[in-house]
Amino acid sequence: MSKTTSQELLSKFNMDEIMNCMHCGFCLPACPTYRETGLESHSPRGRIALMKGVATSQLSVDPEFEKNMYACLGCRACETACPAGVPYGSLVETAREVVEDNKKSEATPPFLRQLVFDKVFPYPERMQALGTALWAAQSAGLQTLANKTGLINILPRELAEMQQAVDKIASPRERKQREKVMKAEGKAALKIGMFTGCIMDVMFFETNQATARLLTKAGCEVVFVENQVCCGALHAHAGGKEGAVELAKRNMEAFERAGVDFVVNNAGGCGAALKEYHHWFHDDPEWKERAMAFVSKVRDANELLAELPPLTFSKPLNVRVTYQDSCHLAHGQGVRNQPRQLLRSIPGVELIEMTGADSCCGSAGIYNITNFDMSMQILDGKMEHVKETKARVIVTSNPGCLLQMKKGIMRAGLEGQMEAVHIMDLLARAL
Template identity: 75%
Template sequence: MSTTVKTIENQPACTSLASDGTKNLLLETFDMEEILNCMHCGFCLPSCPTYRQTGRESYSPRGRIALMKGVAKEQLPIDAEFEKNMFACLGCRACETACPAGVPYGSLIETARVVVEQNKKKYKKPPLVRRMVFKHLFPHPQRIKALGTALWVAQASGLQKFANRTGMIHMLPKPMAEMQQAVKKIASPLERKKRKPVLNAEKEKLFTVGLFTGCVMDVMFYETNQATARLLSKAGCEVVFVENQACCGALHAHSGELDGAIELAKRNIEAFEKANVDYIVNNAGGCGAALKDYHHWFHDDPEWKERAMAFVAKVRDANELLAELPPLTFKPLHARVTYQDSCHLAHGQGVRNQPRQLLRSIPGIEYIELENADSCCGSAGIYNLIQYEMSMQILDDKMEHVKKTKAQILVTSNPGCLLQMRQGIIREGLQDKMEAVHIMDLLDRVL
């Protein structure tokens, strides 16, 4: 047993966690049964990116669970140190794959962050930026589209190039200044308006699928959504762009804003119930993992949990469904290709073989397996913006493995991973030798 665990268990009870001296009801949200299932065996340690970087027990899954146990038993306070350790986690869930006891670490870390945020709200109002992001931006698709239009204007007018050329871009915080280099051309408002609500199957219709377009995904990666729809159509699916869908809620859930995540989940469940499709298909590993977790968010609401379970039963990653459908015919591609797993696709959803199967079905490619392909690239939602230094350390380690493949095309299945890997290519000066591509875009390219 680690020193950290011993220290926590031997501490006297902390009786002043709630501001009024009463029992802190927040602590009842912890699932003690799952916390106690952690055997502190250490199998998770080699799989944890933050532990590998720091060697600190409190930056490991085992250590964080021990801290949760201390807080849940009122032996430790919900203080700044607890918050720091919980939010330093990428939430990549690689520890779940490694854990012999099957501890659902992803849900435990989300609960810990809910406890942190709810506890803070008792004493002070959340910062303006946080309120803007979680209450006034992501729950409103039209506002995200408006932000996308502003980004398109910056690109189309040459403002982005001017800012980069003159150094004005460095007026932005460093993480944002660097990340914008990885953002490719954004679809214009006119191009987005051209999309038809339904794309018919190109041959005999096998299924009707609703495409989960996402929030940021449908603005910054609009063409990836279109490519996904074309692939599904070619494979025999009628593709419906379901109205009134919203953000998946992953960003809220990972940031301790579970109430907001639940509201978004309800909106999506209602929207896809009305659409009455056979499958709900997405092309973003992080979004897909959240969609498949909806039923866990309603454990205290039997009616919504039942509806969520029916929703989850229909959710498929685009790689999953395309691998099950009649194989598509691709044009030859003579290139050296490697694949970087999306953490939430591999560890969260267990989808590993299907993307590789699809890539290997392209004639002419030389497929090279990437060492530690399922280790996190450091993107993790907005982690690369709020934990920039740690994120870049993890990315630099990942790029050492990428360089060994000598690949010309680096493929991934998640928008955040795609931006992060593009940034890694820029950091290594490999822009003329390698490109990072979403798998749906690559498959569409050779269709």
């Protein structure tokens, strides 16, 4: 890259935040990739040292730097462990942004990246079309046939493996019949704008419906706000900050028009991004002010339900469960006690805490596709802790974690003995 472009890129780094890292090492035992590899370059403080080297022009933005930045899961457990409060999540996103901007200056972005981030995720109707295609394949038995005959192996190994954890997709008819507004049971205390998410509303449509039903039971009117789009988290995590910002603007405009009291979501990763929109506009005062107003209304579904009058459950479940924290819900949003509080409120539920419940399961957005072997290594370790609880149900609150835990059950040979369930679906079962 040219000297001019280099300075433009390097100015993206926040040197104050980088210099706040004291290299004390408290982050090391919290970091999944460091625990697995023992490599300093695969630890938060090691990656920050590399960022400092690049920001001060002592190191170049080369393939080795890129590899180390993308080996990170982005789980942000290091932020919880850090005594200095270093915002590692935003630092690694900046590093990836620098990597991607540097690559743009040298070559055209890969076709698959352009397809996913520019042509699919920003367009809800295209996401829905993909969902319909998958539903059709499942309904015709093509997915089962491909798995039984081995035809599925024409896909890359990562996709062939992970598709096994995908449950049946809601039909196009079910999705089209959804009410745009779900009335509260009794007098409405709050007007809730439901953030449906992109993948969530296609692959976990019923979970969104269950969340809305729970909120109506708690006295809320739920609006499925039109013209909302992907939260932008995947773009930001993959260095596509410009695309993430555009999606954030579209979401803020949509929910401003809806005039809701709260913006509620049920995906830990989405929620963390939504709550950090104001950080994406530090150099744009007008949009930052709008973002701060938007962020003040964002709540995770667990968070809001725990604040509202207790739900009345009529169906005891009589089951032992263990809870797997979503990294971005626990470390990114600080929501830990509320899901456990809700689980304990279900009649017949015995909640058993697993060792390292808030350590990453290895899903991390699309990490289980881009870094499959490391992801499975981390998952297998997680499943050892799950087995120790002797639980029948693994509960989590993020779609990526849910798919990962379903895959973990398969890898551990526990099919038929254990299931993975989103917390909103489990709560709905007890109503």
